[in-house]
Amino acid sequence: MADDDADRVDSAVEDEALTPEEVEDIASAEPEAEPVTYTGTDFDVEGLVRRLERGDIAIPTFGHGDDSLEVAGFQRGFVWRRPQMDRFIESLLMGYPIPGIMFVQQVDRRYLVLDGQQRLRTLGAFYQGVHAGREFTLENVADEFKGLSYRTLTPEQRRQLDNTFIQATIVKTDGTNESLEAIYQVFERLNSGGTQLTPHEIRIALYPGQLVDFLEELNRLPAWRNLYGTRSLRLRDQELILRIIALYYSSSAYFRPQKKFLNEFLGAHRNLQGLDQGKISTLFASCSDLLIEGPGRNALRYQSSQVNAALTEALYVGLMRRLDSGGSPSVDDVTSAVQAFTANKEAAVTISGSTATEEYVRKRLEMATREFSQI
Structure with a gap:
């Protein structure tokens, strides 16, 4: 099947219903109930x-x-x-x-x-x-x-x-x-x-503004689009970028339910306050270029034709941290690091099944960061 055909199939499937991760996120109770x-x-x-x-x-x-x-x-x-x-x-x-x-x-x-x-x-x-x-x-x-x-x-x-x-x-x-x-x-x-x-579609009701517009700007980058594939009608691609940015800045503060963590991050930075837009844009674009030129679109997929969000956020956060530390890793080095991460059985556990727990999020980010720090 050609890549374009695969993208169309993926899009048709993923836009019909909530994913297991989204169902779990919606079902998670809020710590406080608000009157209305x-x-x-x-x-x-x-x-x-x-x-x-x-x-x-x-x-x-x-x-x-x-x-x-x-x-x-x-x-x-x-x-x-x-x-x-x-x-x-x-x-x-x-x-x-x-x-x-x-x-x-x-x-x-x-x-x-x-x-x-x-x-x-x-x-x-x-x-x-x-x-x-x-x-x-x-x-x-x-x-x-x-x-x-x-x-x-x-x-x-x-x-x-x-x-x-x-x-x-x-x-x-x-x-x-x-x-x-x-x-x-x-x-x-x-x-x-x-x-x-989806939780992200509901989330937009709370805090529209410059950060959401910035997410959409990143969502249109050619290298990211080549990696992710057809645009998601349910905005899962845009939510994934939010997850990457939120974890890059605030992984130590991550908590469940994930929807609440992302809501609070979006609310705190609604109009990009406290965020370096230029830096994020450069790091995200550079990561996308290295990943598409190296391991290619399969880098974001794990035992499936669909994008694995947990894998994607780990690779992006780890590689963004590496790029932020200085130097320019080669495409071959990035490819090797991605292959080493996905081949690691411990990492595999954190990107399949229930992936939103504090333990799994922290562990996969640490492991991806370690792999990229060695190139």
Whole structure:
């Protein structure tokens, strides 16, 4: 199988469901529970679409800060496929029950979509009559609805759709970190069914800003892309870069659950405060160049065609420490160090199975650092 084909297969597989590591991370209890203020209300479908069109309901762009939004950058890209979109509209036309949606009410009274992006965007596209540059007509539905657009619905069908009520939970925030942490915990408990968000996708709700933008900048580096492969729709590649940076700076402070460690690191350095952006960029780019030129894309994979996050963070942190100490190791030396690390049975234990324990994280970073220090 060609590399491009393998990348497409990997991407399709990894974007469907949570990985075992992500499931474990989500299931890990927070050390403290945060209170939250919320209300419940119902919106008719036509009213929701109208609010979307005039901007009273906002779907923030995932991963990028917006000073006007207290919870910016939360949502990932639109990921529903046409069959899911069609069947959602069909459910409304049939009067079937559907899941509720969740908003965050800002100080300016706008509603930010915390949960329900796919449903709301589907409604917006159907009412506009266009999706992905093509006319939006129902296809993957019962025969009585096939070929229908919003414009061609019968008056009775249109009233059924327009007047259907969708339950909404509205969580209030004042923009403080404590308030955002409460929203994180609420959403995490409701994050089930359908296409669950990963811990990193939820994390972006807390602390968007310059660090998240910087992560995306590193995520676009050609050498890193060649190593990792196809971009992850679930932003696992971006989260992996965050893990590398957090462990490079704060490995001695690492603790479980990993989600909390990464949340706190992102919060503490939200706008790159305390981080040397130039240094990180140089070290990360140099590591990527050495790894792709030496051991190649297989360096980040262990007994699988998919990227091994524990292995990747260990190699990057160890090699970044080596480069930061001075000198320029050769590509051959880097290749030898990578091979020695992955061949070590003790190291193998720390990059398979439950990899997020304090013991395994500390051990694999120490072993990778030791291997690279010898070149």
